[in-house]
Amino acid sequence: MKIIKSRYNQRINVIFALTLVIGVVFSSLVYWRGVEVSSMTNELITEEIPNYELLRSLANNMTEQERILYEYYADDETERLDEFQDMVLATNELIERLVREFGDIQPLMKTQEASNSINEIGLEFGENMAKNPTDWPLARVQLKEITRIREEALPQIGLLLAITGDSVLKSENLILNDLEQVRFFVIGYGVLTLIIAYIVAKAFKAYLSSSATSQRLALFPMRNPNPVISIDNKNSVTYRNPASDKLLTRLEMSLEQVSELLAPDLKEYQINVLSSENKTSESFQFKIKAFEFECELHWHEDQQQWDLHLTDITDRKKAEYELNFLAFHNPETELRNQYQLARDVDELYASDTNFTLGLFEIRSFSQLIAGRGIDTATQVTKEVSKSLEQITMAMCPNDCCIYHIGEKSFAFLTTIYLNNESIHRLVADMNKKIAGTAFSCQSQVQLDYGFSLAPEHGSSYTDILKNARTALDTSARNDDIEQILFNPELGARLEYEQQLISDMREAIEEEGFELYFQPQLSLKSKKIIGAEVLIRWNNKGKWISPGEFIPLAESSGLIVKLGDWILRTACIKALKLIEAGLEDLVVAVNISPKQFGRSDFLDKVRTVLEETGLPPRNLELEITEGVIIYNEEETIETLTSLKNLGVMLAIDDFGTGYSSLSYLKKFDIDKLKIDQSFVRHIQTEQADESIVRTIIDLGRNLHLKLIAEGVEEIEQLEILKSLGCDEIQGYFFSKPLPENAFVDFVSDHKE
Structure with missing residues (x-):
């Protein structure tokens, strides 16, 4: 008997030892998984979601920097620069925090480069604004550059938001996976404990062990912070834990309304579980009032009972919605x-x-x-x-x-x-x-x-x-x-224009353009006193009209390079004409508004004159009225400096823009150029003749030279001469000529 009892005790001890080992292993796995879940949840709350806020703050800061600079531009208050510096520090701190979180990923690096560029341009802008006088065209260019950089940075911030969203979803999936494993271990350990309890059911020690285990498991739903509800096979509630009562209070429901915590379509999920041989649980989401929950549904066949574990995911769903909304909607208009x-x-x-x-x-x-x-x-x-x-x-x-x-x-x-x-x-x-x-x-x-x-x-x-x-x-x-x-014609036209722009860019680099000279005649002395340089372009054997490629040059931004080439080449050729004996010849060069408006235009003119050796008195710059009207203060300074250099200044296409007596009085101008639109029908249209007479009288009273362009008929010439016009140019006298032909024409005219 003692031997049998001893063997029995040995078996009991082995079972206890085995139970202890397995319990330690399972508990360790559950603890390890729990720590993982806690860590990942903490990371999600303390890092991922704050990262999203950091990114929004970064986008707002960059916009705020731009706003401050625009307000500085508008009101010239130097305190704006201090605001900008503070915002720079705040933006840099945000980027440093994001770099610590994300590392040197490409979207963040591009965003950081954009921020640095905005900071640098902003400081340059501040220095420019502090100058006396302020270079306003440069300030506007700087502001436009800041706007462009910020706009290009927005998609990069959008990518970072998407990355953060993906990270949140990834963390969520990992947490859910670990929770699933924890549940698996708990259920596995419980099942194993029940098996052991069955084996040693008649033993007192087994009974005590089983009682202790049952008591511990009973405390799990009681202490669970999430609602746990048990229902029978008729969906009547048989148990609810304290967390369920707290949820009912939050939802402003009575404790008797616990059945309201069950999903409306619960039966569908129960059927899915029961109809599957190997499936004992189902996970789904549902809403109660304004709250969203994730429900883990478990079927206990031996007890003919369902357990429901509810998790409040309202905040998580809200964060997911906001991330998704920002990814596919404009934050300003919400479109x-x-x-x-x-x-x-x-x-x-x-x-x-x-x-x-x-x-x-x-x-x-x-x-x-x-x-x-x-x-x-x-x-x-x-x-x-x-x-x-x-x-x-x-x-x-x-x-x-x-x-x-x-x-x-x-x-x-x-x-x-x-x-x-x-x-x-x-x-x-x-x-x-x-x-x-x-x-x-x-x-x-x-x-x-x-x-x-x-x-x-x-x-x-x-x-x-x-x-x-x-x-x-x-x-x-x-x-x-x-x-x-x-329509297809628009597409073909666009392709043609794009090709033309590409060819033009190549022609500028390879000096594929030509300059023609249209002689200008003094009506009083009958001498050729000057010539307007006109650009011509033979592109791959085909002559392209300036009326076609000049607008493309302006819209594509090539007009400044093209204008610089025309100015330098005109000065070089003008010097050759002077050395050929035409000492008094004045070469007129058209200057585009974009070219004139650049801060370095005056320096370019000075440099070209110095490097080519052309006397300034032999150069005439033609500008349009629009340039003068929109940049009056800067224009006065630039025109004064040009006159100090010794160059001649003319207003081109006078009478077609914003003609004003006030600016003619303010600006030091030498000549008015009467637009050909008034000359074309001067012999038949009384209105055109009256306009030309008025312009000529105005020029004489202001001691300005008058030149009419587009003169093509003898009647036009006679009328202009009778009205007192000083000079003419046009096909009546000569069409635009290549350099050599122009020299021959001047020589023949002298003879």
Whole structure:
């Protein structure tokens, strides 16, 4: 008996030892997983979500930096520079914190480079503003550069937000996975304990062990901070833990309403579990009032009972929604953004649905920012977005959508296939609505439009967007409402112009242009007193009209390089003409507004004169009235410096722009050039003759020389001579000539 008892005790001890070892192993695994869950949850709360806030603060700080500089530009208050410095420090601190969190990933590095560029340009801007006098054109260029850098940085911040969102989702999945493993270990350990308890059920020690285990497990739902509910096979509540009572209180329900904590579609999930051979649990989400919960449903077949474990995921779902909203919506107007537009267009293509895509842009938006400030411009953008929404929703409430795809750009997408007439009617309604709206800028707001149709105008998002942009750019450039709908001719024209710009860029580098000279005749002395240099371009055997490539040079930004080449080449050739015996010849060079407005223009003129050796008195610079009107203070300083150099100054196309007696009195000008539009019909149109007479009288009273361009007939010459015009140029006297032909022409004229 003793031996049997001893063996029995030995077996009991082995079982106890085995139970202890397994318990330690399982407990260690559960503890390890619990620590992991705690760590990852803490990381999610203390790092990932704050990272999202840091990124939003970074975007806001960069916008705030730009706003401060624009306000500094507007009110010239030096305290703005201190504000900017404080914002620089705050932005740098944010970036340093983000670098510690993210490391040197490309989007963050690009954002940091953008911030550094804004800081550097901002400091240069501050130094410029502190100068006396301030270089205002440079200040505007600096502000535009800051705006451009900030806009380019926004998609990088968007990528960082998306990365943060992905990290949050990844952490969530890892937490859920570890929780699932913890539940598995707990259930496994419980099942194993029950098996052991069954084996030693008749033993007193086994009974005590089983009792202790049961007591410990009973405390789990009691102490669980999340609601735990047990229901029978008829879905009647048989147990609820204290956390369930607390939840009922939060939901302002009585304790008797515990059944309200069960999901409305609970039976569907129960059927899924019961119909599966190997499935004993189901996870799903549901809402109770304004709260969202994740429910773990467990079936205990031996007890014919269900356990429900509820977890409040309201904050997590809210964070997910905000991240998703920011990823696909514009934060200012809350309209869908360009990323959502791309997704929606791709879906329409995937479903073979015809649709219409429109692009709208606020005209002269940069001038609005410069004149009214970034805050006012942003408010105007919001107001425009509301107007566009109202118009499109009234037209097609269920079949169209407005997107905010850029700072000043909007998109319109509808599955209604609009024809040309419908598009023009829509644009007319929009223009009427916009014209009748009082905007914050207290000025008239105008839009430019471009439309394309799918599928004939493109088989992908890139193509359809490009073609709508082509229509918008063409319509805006030509101010032609008839060109707002894309057609193949526009596409071909755009390709031709892009190729022409590329060829022009190459021609500038390789000096592929030529300068022609159109003689200018003194009506009093009958001598050739000067010549206007005119650019000509033979591109691959074909002569390209200046009227075609000069506007492209201006729109593409090549006009400054081209203008610099014309100025230098004209001075070099003028010196050769002087050395050939034409000592008194004055060479007139047209200066573009962009070229004249650059801060280094005066230095370039001085350098060209010094390096070529051309006497300043043999150079005449022709500028337009528009340059003078918009930059009066800077223009006075520049013109005065040019006169001090000794060069001649003329107003080109006088009478066609913003002609004003006041600026003629203020500026030290030598000559007025009467535009050919007044000369062309002077012999038949009394109005043209009266205008020319007035200009000549005005010039004489101000002691200015008068030259008329575009003289092509003897009658025009006689009238101009009778009115007292000093000089002429035009095809009547001579067409523009190559350099050698011009020299021969002057020689023949002398003889």
